[in-house]
Amino acid sequence: MALMITDECINCDVCEPECPNSAISQGAEIYEIDPNLCTECVGHYDEPQCQQVCPVDCIPHNPDMKETKEELYQKYMIISAA
Known part of the structure; x- marks a missing residue:
């Protein structure tokens, strides 16, 4: 299952740099996961x-x-090959 970020997000900025697939980005109000x-x-x-x-x-x-x-x-194999 993919993960998601809920409304409890405090925009602390610690998750985005930890994602090896660059799936996390700043959304309109909170971070989001693609x-x-x-x-x-x-x-x-x-x-x-x-x-x-x-x-x-x-x-x-x-x-x-x-x-x-x-x-x-x-999915990891496809992303890694790109």
């Missing part, structure tokens, strides 16, 4: 780095983007 680029760090790390550094725990799984670890790895 589900097409989010692999939950599969292929890079064992744990999603944005979740590890978020001080307010506002980065849950996106229920609209259900993906298996295998699907996330395939």
Whole structure:
């Protein structure tokens, strides 16, 4: 599953530089995660780095983007090849 950032985001700027796929960017009000680029760090790390550094725990799984670890790895392979 891709991740998402909720309204609890305080715009602390710590998640964006941690994303190895550049899936996190500043939105109109809070940071946003592009589900097409989010692999939950599969292929890079064992744990999603944005979740590890978020001080307010506002980065849950996106229920609209259900993906298996295998699907996330395939997405990682496509992103890495580009």
